[in-house]
Structure formats: C-alpha cells, structure tokens
Amino acid sequence: MDTYPAGDPGAWLANRGDWSKVIPACIQCHGPGGIGVGADFPALAGQPAAYLQAQLTAWKAGQRPPGPQGLMGDIAARMDAQQISAAAAYFAQLPPTAAGQPSGTAANSEKAPISSAGAAPSPAERSSGAPPSGFAPPPADAIPDNEFGKVVRQGQDIFLRTGEHAGKFVGNSLNCVSCHMDAGRRKDASPMWAAYVMYPAYRSKNGHVNTLAERLQGCFAYSMNGAMPPADSETIVALESYMYWMAKGAPTGVKLEGQGFKRLPAAAQAPDYLRGQKVFQKNCVLCHGADGAGQKAQGKMVFPALWGDNSFNWGAGMHSVPTAAAFIKANMPLGGMDVLTDQEAWDVAYYMNAHERPQDPRYTGSLAETQQKYHDAQTDLYGQTVNGHVLGSAAPPPGGSLRK
Template identity: 70%
Template sequence: MKHAALFAAAIVTLGAALPCTAQAATEPAAAAKAAPAFTPPPADSIPDDDFGKMVRKGQDIFLQTGAHAGKYIGNDLNCVSCHLDAGRRANASPMWAAYVLYPAYRSKNGHVNTLAERLQGCFRYSMNGVMPPADSQTIVALETYMFWLAEGAPTGVKLAGQGFPKLAKPAQKADYTRGQQVYEQHCVLCHGADGAGQRAGGKMVFPALWGDDSYNWGAGMHSVANAAAFIKANMPLSQGNTLTEQQAWDVAYFIDAQERPQDPRFNGSVEETRKKYHDSPDSLYGLEVNGKVLGAHSTPAGGKLRKGS
C-alpha cells in the first residue's frame, strides 16, 4: 500500500495539471526573496485554438518525452523528471522563469544561446540524445508551451523561484559513505538500490539517477552543487526541504559518483575531457572514487533513441 501510494503521489506531483543538462542553481534563498513573484496561468486555461494546440503539444512532449519526441532521446527521462509539476513548480527550474531569460550567454559553450539552443542542449545532455533541429516541431512546441507558461512575466528579469536555490558550501566536505546512507534511507524506495528508477504501467514514474537510462556526464545535474540544490528544495518527492543541507550535499555526491553515459564532448581521453569541460570541484568526472576513474567506463553517449514523433 505504501508503494502504491508513492506511485500515485508521483504521478500527481510530477504531472501537476496533467499532472537539460537542469538549470543551474540560482542565488541563495535570501536573495531570491527580492526577486519579483510570478504565477503561471492555470493549467486548464490553454486556449482552444490553433495556438492552444501547439501549447498542448509542447505540454505532451514535456510530460511524456519518449512518447512524443522519442527519436531525439536516448534514455527514459522526461522533461518533467527535473522540472516538476509540468514545469510549473518554483525552485524546480520552472519553465516560466527560464523563458524570460533567453537569449543569454552561457559559459558552458562560450556564446549567447537562444532558447532553442538551450532546449537542444537538454536533449543532448540531460536526455542523452540528439539535438532536434531548431525549427523542428518539437522545439517549436516546447518554446510555445514555455511562452504560454510565462504569459505576463517581465522579460529579462530573474523571477522568484527561478532555477534551484543555491546552497552554501557544506560544513563538512561531501562524503560518499554518508551520502549512501542518506540514499538508502530516503531515496532507494523510489529510485531503487541500483539507481535505475521505477516504472508503472510501462511508463517511467521515478527517474533513473545513474546508469544507462539516466543523464550523461555533460548534463547540469552531474554537477554536485546543482544536484544538491535540486535535492534540498524538492526531494524526497513532496517532502522538499526536509533533508539538511549536509544531507543534500552528501547524497548528491553519492549519486554523481556513479557511472552514467559518456559526455558527448568526449575526445577520446577522460583526462583531457575533464581538463576542457569539467575543471570544477563540483564535477566528479575523471576523478577516482572508490578505486575507479569516473567516465573511464561510461557507455557511449546517445543511448538508444526511442521511437516517437
């Protein structure tokens, strides 16, 4: 009964009104309080016209990415796996807060990114797939859905709830063993002892946190700081802010110290790839953990692309 209740809660929470790669953590919560507040339009207010059809298509892709954009993804994640409540929830990288900030310069690729390019990156890294063309119906539908969610929001303004509230560095250095204990106590029931997530009715309900069906080494969630911020604000599901900051850092370290698909920018050398793309204390790629160099045994990026429109 407890397990069934968790599945039911997940469907409601992850899907919200039906109900990447991961935006970077935002400024600390104290700073976020000064940002303007915004509430997206009600889920049942999508217009009943041709524009609304494209909004709904974007929502469908967002909630069931494999079913509606499967030819571009290489794992079993959905957009809503990280952007909770159909991209509505504040402090879970909501789409209404992201839409108003693009175009924007990103240090990840060293140039100004359009929103389309940002979405393409989510497919390449968080979804471990390939980038849809910028003018594809998939990208246009997602942009339209985000535009509708941000209706009435000020452009170029960081809104309250954007991204994840950034955490201060932990009092103790993040630790694998402590993180494993947190995972076993608070995470294993939903995400499994092997981090592979869980399915219900043939659909992924709780996403894989590592392994071939999870995000690859280029995704934003591979950063321990980003993962810790997301976990603190949102996990366990429906119990956000119940873990301590130290627990969030520790379990994020444990999760990101597991193997996952290779960074698609891999150039044949883990050492060189780390030097070029992962030269940060928040990235474990290329470091030795428990006697293994992370990334050295990763499966190739891209995964197995699913069928889909």
Template identity: 55%
Template structure:
C-alpha cells in the same frame, strides 16, 4: 496533481545550468572551500504561471498543449530525439511550473543569453537542444523542428506577464551554502538508503510500470549523461534540498543534500557527447570545476568512462 502526475514527477534530475569553472584533482578538493552555516529559507513570493485550464482553444492553444505533452512524456511525443528513460518533468517538476525546480517560466524570459558552456549567445531553442543532447542523452531536434516549436510555445505561454531579462525568485534551483563537511560518499549512501531508495530503487535505476518510467534512474545507462547540468554537485544538491523526497522538500538538512548529491553523482553514467578520447582532456575542457566528479577517482573507480545504452 493526480496520482500519475505525482509518480511521473518523482524526479531527480536533469536540466539546469550547465556552466563549468575550475577543478580539483580529487573529490576531496570540495572540502577546501570555507563552509558557512546551513542556509535558512525565507518565505518568498514566486511568479504564478497561468492555469493549465486557461490554455486557449485554438490553433495556438494546440501548440501549447502539445508542448506540455512533449515536456511530460518526451519518450512518446519526441521519441526520435530521446535516448534515455527520463522526461523533462523529472528535473522541472509539475510540468515545468514549480518554483525552485528550474521552471520554464524562469528560463524563457532570460534568453537569448551567453552561456560559458558553449561560449556563445544561445536562443531559448538552442538551450532546449542542449537538454536533448545532455539531460535526455539523445540528439538535438533541428532548429524549427515541430518539437522545439511546441516546447517554446509552451514556455512562452507560461511566462506571459513576466519582465524580460529579470531573474525572478524561484527561477532555478536554490544555491546552497558550502557544507560544513566535504560531501561524502558513505554519508550520502546512508541518506539515499533512508530517503531515496524507496522511489528510485536500491540500485538507483528507478521504477517502471507498464513500460512507463514513474521514478527516474539516477545513474547508469538510462540516466542523464556526463554533459548534463545535474552532474554538477551544486545543481543536484540544490534541487534535492528544495524538492526531495518528493512532496517533502526542505526536510533534508543542507549537509544531507550535499552528501546524497555527491553519492548520486559518484556513479557512472552515459559518456559526455563532447568526449574527445581522453578522460583527463575532456575534464580539463568541460568539467574543470570542484562540482564535477568527471575524471575523478571515487572508491578506486575513475569516473567518466561512460556506460553503454
């Protein structure tokens, strides 16, 4: 990657599995799960998507290239549907190519699929719509919209040669074993200050250059909203462990990854679009899991109130 690509991919969050299951009434409940030892990474052979230089020079190739442009810079190429400063690449690194960063080639062959998040079988295009609604805090392009067509074309091209419906190594974020100690705000803050603040800023609001986001905001009005998959601590911890700090993935301990994921998600962000007027009722309906801090009080602050854009 060139220097700008490295900056743009200085990501931390957004588009992962967003399914939710059973809750605690407080953040401390995360500690109730028995804690296996730190997970040990083993060398794994991952699928290799085609090189970008092999994009065909024809009308189909133009759609592939457009899909890549939208993926890397949706604020420019899909502006009508984006509501924050994030790009798809912030959570799906290297233009959606990198294993263990929820690559596009890992997702495309797994659809159509039933998702408990919305209780029906989703097409890949519907999955992309969800990304705009939640991770991008925007609005979903209608099915058949040129933005969705280009993104799906890009994902299809990247996935050529893969078996359909087979979960390949590296297709999502790593699933870490539960930590020895319950994720902790104070410990997470220390990790953030030592390993994350340099890129994402002391206040977690990222960095911009010439009106372009080079390191994304991790919370606040310009980050992903409470409906995004990255608000689940499990997803955030796996992404952070494998990929952060940028260029130094797998250097944090599992415990550090859990703690800093907790710290990041213990900050307010835009409201869940499914908010029904009641934080407890919205938690019960959509965030009923120990992995979510929506509707949980942390440091005396009830999370889930949302932020204005």
C-alpha cells in the same frame, strides 16, 4: 493530452497534483492510471471510493500509521476534505488494470464532473504556489482552445512524457518534468516561465550567446541523453510555445523570483560518499531502487534512473554536485517537505554523482582532455577517482536507447 475538465478537481489532483500545497500528482507514486508500483505503492484504480476516502481521512486524523517514509501520511495531511473525496471518486471509477497514460482522459470524458465550481479549488488555487510577490504563470487549465493552444498543449505533452511525444530525440527514461517539477511551473525547480525571459543568453558551457532553441537542444543532448532536434522542428517550436504561453505578461530580460534551482550554502563538511550512501538507503531506495536504476510499472517508467545507462549523461547540468544538491534538497524525497538537512543533500548528491552514467557527448577521445576542457570544477566528479574508480572511464557511449 494532459488537460482535464476544469470542473474535475479529482482528475487534476491525480494527474497533476496541487503543488501550491506540495501535493505531487498521485500517479507519480501510484503509477499511470493508479495501477500501483512494486510492493510499496498500492493500486488505487478501481478501489471503492468509500475505502479510499476512509484511508486518507484516517491518515489526516493520525489514525493510520504513516507508511513508508511517512510519505502518504504527510500528503494526506496536506489534502483538504474536498480534495480527498474528489481523488477517491476519481480513482474509484478507473479500471483496476488500466495501463497507459493519461488514464483519466478517456474514462473521464464520459463522466459528469465530480463537483461543480463552488466546491472545486479555483484555477488560481491550483496554480503552482507562486509567492505573493513576483510573477505567477497562468493557471494550468487556462491554455486557450485555438490553434495556438493546440501547439502549447503539444509542448506540454512533450514536457510531461518526452519519450512518448519526442522519442526520436530521447535516449533515456526521463521526461523534462522529471527535474522541472509541476510541468515546469514550480519556482526554484528551474521553471519554464522564468527561463523563457532569459534568452538569448551567453553560456560559459559553450562560450557563445545561445538562443532559446539552442538551449532546448542542449536539454535533449545532455539531460535526455539523446539527440538535438533541429531548431525549427515541431518539437522545439512546441516547447517554445508552451514556455511563451507560461511567461505571458512577465517582464523580459530580468531574473524573475524563483528562476533556476535554489543554491544551497556551501557544505559545512566536505560531501562524503559513505554518509551519502546512508542517506540514499534511508530516503531514496524506496523509489529509485538500490542500484539507482529507477522503477517501472507495466513497462512505463515511474521512478526515473539516477545513474547508469538510462539516466542523464556526464554533460548534463545535474551531474554537478552543487546543482544536484540544490535540486534534491528542494524536491526529494518526492512529497516529503524539507526532509533532508543541507548536509544530507550534499552527501547524497555526491553519492549519486559518484556513479557511472553515459559519456559526455563532447568527449574528445581522451578522458583527461575532456575533463580539462569541460569538467575542471573542483565540485565536478568527472575524471576524479572515487573508491578506486576513475569516473567517466567506464561510461557507456551517449545516446542510450537511441543507439540500439
């Protein structure tokens, strides 16, 4: 389960990050248990604490070159001295070849907390950096220890490792958190606390009022390229409970500050494939691969697929260029802060979505008809011709790994 002792800031930083300072979880780049990913993301597990601490301190002081895309230099600069020593101590005690996630839980339960409450950031400081005004969800480590809390944790587990905890309904390598950052807590990354209070709501996508359960079913069918869990299934009940817990005390029926993905102003120049390709090569290939298929470490997805059979399908919200541009501008490259210009975000979103992905599950048997019914927006590339290819015409059937 993704709950670490409240007095163990190293475990929290490693597995969940500190999004109030835009520090992603270390494992998002260094792999589950810090085992390392490919050639560019070194293993941290089992390295001496003094060595790890010295590297981070050197980056902070500008004494080690910032490394690929300057990512690690930037992240170290945002860490304070306590976070540096806590993270170093945490990874030093993990077995070098630890696979499986969350690595921290088992190894750590036998250990004394690394530092006591005095030095540790308070739960509020670890929360997702809510604006001074506006609603903030309870701290991530405040899930109650009772029967209700159990189901909330189950929902959190599903959210963080969807394939592992709700595999029957997942057809790709993504998790809910792949797009809803900081375990669904981060504002402007469509946070779950803000979504909770918006339902039931009318959706033009299907032309009727959706309950929260139906909205969540859609996430599985489209974003997860899978199958809809029944509305009263354990999976949906757990996710709803997690959302309810996060939204506790929020006013209902109003759009909270931070809801949804923050739209970008219209692109100054029409988004362009070739410009997008350049942005992609410079800023995205390191993690998502030149073919957009993502990267695994010891069989576990670390960097999710952006297109192809293992990604979201043509019915998912992210296939829309304005939605993808908004997401990318605010969240990618992971750990970089405001690296892309608005124009670059538009161009790379266009490039990403000008590739084939699994078919829209609503496909009627005719591309033209499906386009007309569900994809008639100018900004929707489904059915459009890019580089001589009609997008959607060579889409693998939906369902991905569930088909096999």
